[in-house]
Amino acid sequence: MRNPISENLQQLMGEVVETNRKLVKGMEMLMNISDLDTGTTPRDLVYQEDRMRLFHYRPLVDKPSAVPLLITYALVNRPYMMDLQEDRSLVRRLLEHGQDIYMIDWGYPGPGDRYLTLEDYIAGYLDTAVDTVRERSRLDKINLLGVCQGGTFSVIYAALYPEKIRNLVVMVTPIDFGTDDGLLHIWARALNIDNMVDTLGVIPGDFLNAGFLMLKPFQLMLDKYVGLLDNLDKKETVENFVRMEKWIFDSPSQAGEAIRQFVNDLYKKNLLIKNELRIGGRRVDLKRIDMPLLNIYAEQDHLVPPSASKPLNDAVSSQDKAIFSLRGGHIGIYVSAQSQKQLAPNIAEWLAARSQLPVGPVSAGARKAGSPKKQAAKKQGEKKQAE
Amino acid sequence: MTTEHGRETDYLGAWSEAQRSWMRLWADSLSGFSRTTERGEGEKESPGPWKSTGPIYDEWLKMSQEMFGKYSENAPWGIGAQTFARTLGAAQIHSKLYEFWANAAKFLSGAPAEGKGIQETYQEFYGSWLKSYNEALRGFFGVSLFEPLGWPGGAAAELMPMYGDALSKFSRPWMEAIQGLPQKLAEALQKGPQASGDVFRWWLQPYEQTWGRVLRMPALGPARETVGIAQKGTEALVEYYSVTTDFWSALYQVSTEAMQKVMSELGRRYGKGQAPKTYGEFYQLWWKTNEDAVNELYKTPEFSRLLGSLVDSLMLVRKRYNEIMEEYLKALPIPTRTEMDDLYKSLYLLKKEVKKNARQVSDLQEKLRRTGRAAGKEQS
Numbered sequence: 001m002r003n004p005i006s007e008n009l010q011q012l013m014g015e016v017v018e019t020n021r022k023l024v025k026g027m028e029m030l031m032n033i034s035d036l037d038t039g040t041t042p043r044d045l046v047y048q049e050d051r052m053r054l055f056h057y058r059p060l061v062d063k064p065s066a067v068p069l070l071i072t073y074a075l076v077n078r079p080y081m082m083d084l085q086e087d088r089s090l091v092r093r094l095l096e097h098g099q100d101i102y103m104i105d106w107g108y109p110g111p112g113d114r115y116l117t118l119e120d121y122i123a124g125y126l127d128t129a130v131d132t133v134r135e136r137s138r139l140d141k142i143n144l145l146g147v148c149q150g151g152t153f154s155v156i157y158a159a160l161y162p163e164k165i166r167n168l169v170v171m172v173t174p175i176d177f178g179t180d181d182g183l184l185h186i187w188a189r190a191l192n193i194d195n196m197v198d199t200l201g202v203i204p205g206d207f208l209n210a211g212f213l214m215l216k217p218f219q220l221m222l223d224k225y226v227g228l229l230d231n232l233d234k235k236e237t238v239e240n241f242v243r244m245e246k247w248i249f250d251s252p253s254q255a256g257e258a259i260r261q262f263v264n265d266l267y268k269k270n271l272l273i274k275n276e277l278r279i280g281g282r283r284v285d286l287k288r289i290d291m292p293l294l295n296i297y298a299e300q301d302h303l304v305p306p307s308a309s310k311p312l313n314d315a316v317s318s319q320d321k322a323i324f325s326l327r328g329g330h331i332g333i334y335v336s337a338q339s340q341k342q343l344a345p346n347i348a349e350w351l352a353a354r355s356q357l358p359v360g361p362v363s364a365g366a367r368k369a370g371s372p373k374k375q376a377a378k379k380q381g382e383k384k385q386a387e
Numbered sequence: 388m389t390t391e392h393g394r395e396t397d398y399l400g401a402w403s404e405a406q407r408s409w410m411r412l413w414a415d416s417l418s419g420f421s422r423t424t425e426r427g428e429g430e431k432e433s434p435g436p437w438k439s440t441g442p443i444y445d446e447w448l449k450m451s452q453e454m455f456g457k458y459s460e461n462a463p464w465g466i467g468a469q470t471f472a473r474t475l476g477a478a479q480i481h482s483k484l485y486e487f488w489a490n491a492a493k494f495l496s497g498a499p500a501e502g503k504g505i506q507e508t509y510q511e512f513y514g515s516w517l518k519s520y521n522e523a524l525r526g527f528f529g530v531s532l533f534e535p536l537g538w539p540g541g542a543a544a545e546l547m548p549m550y551g552d553a554l555s556k557f558s559r560p561w562m563e564a565i566q567g568l569p570q571k572l573a574e575a576l577q578k579g580p581q582a583s584g585d586v587f588r589w590w591l592q593p594y595e596q597t598w599g600r601v602l603r604m605p606a607l608g609p610a611r612e613t614v615g616i617a618q619k620g621t622e623a624l625v626e627y628y629s630v631t632t633d634f635w636s637a638l639y640q641v642s643t644e645a646m647q648k649v650m651s652e653l654g655r656r657y658g659k660g661q662a663p664k665t666y667g668e669f670y671q672l673w674w675k676t677n678e679d680a681v682n683e684l685y686k687t688p689e690f691s692r693l694l695g696s697l698v699d700s701l702m703l704v705r706k707r708y709n710e711i712m713e714e715y716l717k718a719l720p721i722p723t724r725t726e727m728d729d730l731y732k733s734l735y736l737l738k739k740e741v742k743k744n745a746r747q748v749s750d751l752q753e754k755l756r757r758t759g760r761a762a763g764k765e766q767s
Contacts (some may be wrong), residue, residue, distance in 0.1 A: 050738075115735040124742070183685050190695030192702070199702040199709070201728060215685075220677040226670070333413065 004011035026084030039080035043103075047132045054132055064100040067166055067242055067355040068137050070101040072126060074149035075258070076208060078250050079105050082147065088335040098352065102133050102152075108252045114201035116255035119280035120263060122153050123160065130157070130164050141291075143351055148172050148304060148330070149211060149262075154310065156272070156279060159288045166180055167354045168293045168318075169347060172301055174308040175315065178226040178270040183215050184386050188267035195340055197256040205251025214270030215302060244335075273315055282359035289316035292354050293324045294347065298333040322350065332380050418728035613714055627700040634697045637690060638681070645680035649673050 047054040071091070073079035082103070083091040094101060104126070109116065133142050144165050146154025149175025158165045180184055196203060213220045231237040270276040277284040293316055297309040306325070313321050324346060328336050333343065618654060656662050663669040684690050713723045722730075 083454045112731045112734060114728070115732055120739075180686075183682075186686065187691050187694055190691035192695060194700045195699055195706075216678060217681060219675040223674050301586045 025176055027294070036239060036246065038085065038243060039083045040086060040097065041083050041089060044134065046102070046166055049125060049128060051109060051113065052129070053065060053069050053105045053107065054129045054134075055103050056099065056107065058100040059093040060092070061098045064095075064098050064353060065139070065143075065355050066100075066137075067093070067139060067143050067350065067351075068100040068102055068133050069143040070130060070133050071101060071145045071147065071168075072129075072150040072154055073104065073106070073147050075106050075121070076149060076205070076251065076255060077105055077276075078247060078252065081247055083336055086249065087219040088240075088340065089378075090131050090334050090339065090344055092219070093340055097344055099347030100137075102129070103349055104129050106252065109202055109255045110253070111202055113308055114197075114256040114325065115190070117280075118156075119256045121255075121258055122157050123280050126153060126157050127161065130161070134164065139166075140164070143167045143169070144353065145169040145171070145347070146173060147334075149174070155286070155289065156277070156284050158291065159284045160282060162288050162290060165291050167292045167294070167351055168289065169296070169351070170309075170312065171296045171310065172298050172304045172333055173295070173312070174266075174304045176270065176273045176275070176308050176311040177266045179305055179307040181307045182301075182303060183303075184211075184303055185308065187211070188263055191263060193260050193263040196313065197260045201256050203254040203256065203259055206249075206251050208254065209249060212303070219379070221227060224285070244331075264298050273311060275315075284375070286312075286315040287317045290318050293318045293322070295321070295341070295349050296347075297323075298328050298330055299325050300328055300331045301333075303330040320354070398751070450760045613711075616707065616711050616714055620711055621702040623700070623707045627704045629694045630693070634693050637684065637693060641680050641684040642677060645677040646673075646678070649676050653677070 006156050016054060021359075041057055045053055046056045071079070071080065079244060083089045084094065091103070106121075106125075109361070130142060130144070134140065141164055144154050144158065144167075146169070148171070151170035151268060152175065154168060154170055155173065155175060156167045163248045174185075177185055177188075200207075228238070228241055231241075260295040265271045265277055269276075269301070272284065272286070275285050275287070293313065296308045297304070299306060303310075310323065313323050326333050326339060326343060328338065333339055413580075465518070582724065652672060709724055713725060716723050
């Protein structure tokens, strides 16, 4: 039988020398990387309440859309995934396509935030952000785009406050938590979240990260880094890798009561799709969602499988609804080359067709929107701050 | 070179020296290779290259790891150390796998022993290699759950003597037994993953029948509360170790089975003359087979239950740890976690009340404005 090693010893040695060369060159290159910026698209802080901050991105076209788009991201991980770097930025692409964008940053919960509930996040901070955007744009209704868990929040919000949302877009959003396609859905049912919250109060982000890494241990804890070794001499590749690595491990902790309800009522009891979820005493009825809906999912998403996202379109009463999928996984959908070419144009085009404003006076509701929050914002010293 | 921390490191000098020593090793190895290749056709292959290839690759990796380790310690940005620690960890696994592949290729490329087929041949090799493979897996799967909780990894170990002091009168013999347990577990791993769970269960049975019962006895006397908390802590820790053993056993078991699949596939390919031509090909086969196998395990209800039990038992240990720490902190003038939680709750409720009131005031102001406007219109 043939022995590849003895036949290819010289080739093997050549491979080793080549890898060694990459290591040395890689080190030289790494010494020249001073810092890696993320979220570089210019934006202003327009509102702040507790840890939640609302940013407004500076438009990149002369006449941006008359109806602003509010983006709400998940509590898990940081929203700069939407604006990771200039050539991998869904936000920038949307701005280039004429959108007027606001984005919520939930911040990093500390020990004092353990009692924050889903009601505080959705009927509190998110509602405040929506009202602030409504007030600034002097519109009754704005466009809302929710991503991942932020998408679930957006759907709940749109069901509770349909009068404030003109168009709803959700991306990689879990709605039907009863699916067995994703390991998170299976594992969460066996998790005693009550014990975790009672013990830890605020769940450390790194603890959740350990769970995410376990989902694909060989790929995420080994092969990814072996791949880096292979590419250590390519500056751009290493910079992209490190930037993504920074995002992956930049994991905020989770407010105890909010994650308790999210796991118990959604992952375990699957109440949302059954129209039985209650937020602050109010039942969340998905049939109240009657505005145009665009539902986007990733075909190879191992965190939010398509079977968890797709049922939304059948659960709402919207007449104008569309579903759109991209090849790729949960993260690739924001940053892949395909995403940069397809996703933003599709969203922008869909929104533009549904964001033509009738001519007429602004309602009292829009003028008033956000006024209590305006007071709160003044107290906190609302400041415009270039980020 | 001066680092940002002020430490002087002749990093490049050390690197150059390491390079030189590695090149010397390489030259030595190749000279052995030359002697081998000069043999006439049909002559039995010398073990020279085989002896030299493994060490040279290991030496090279060791050198690279040392250099990168030093570098990452002084990296000028926060993420460097973490990223490179993981990268180097991956390199170690990669290295161990390379060693395996080199040896497997050597073994499988030889003619099967008389009366033995290729399947039996690889099984024989696999058996002898299992021990080192388990060691590699321990390094790979050894993701500590303690660290993400912001809890020093040594905390569990520190708990044992702490509880041991409180209970030394009863528990010393068993604490001594615990010290010998790692050795027993290591022995069990040589026999197979499942055996480690067996050892622990062997230990647990007499424990439950003797000191487990003692620990559940109601504590008496002035230190009743403290002893009671320590008793519960020890019980929680034993339960955690028990579940952990089962958890890792399940992972080792499935990884071992995956390796058998890899071996079987290798044997099949060698039989057909389609052996992996490069280490990269073998590596791809290895990690993808393992990922698929682990994924199958993950989908089972048994694994979900095991994972749930693992996290639950860890939480219980943490809870008991908090309790005993609070017990000790009572004498000091610093707030405990429970007291801070009470404060946080009061603050949360107050903020909520303030926001609600602000909203009501705003609504009333708006109503007043509307009423004023309406009255103004009527007057005009």
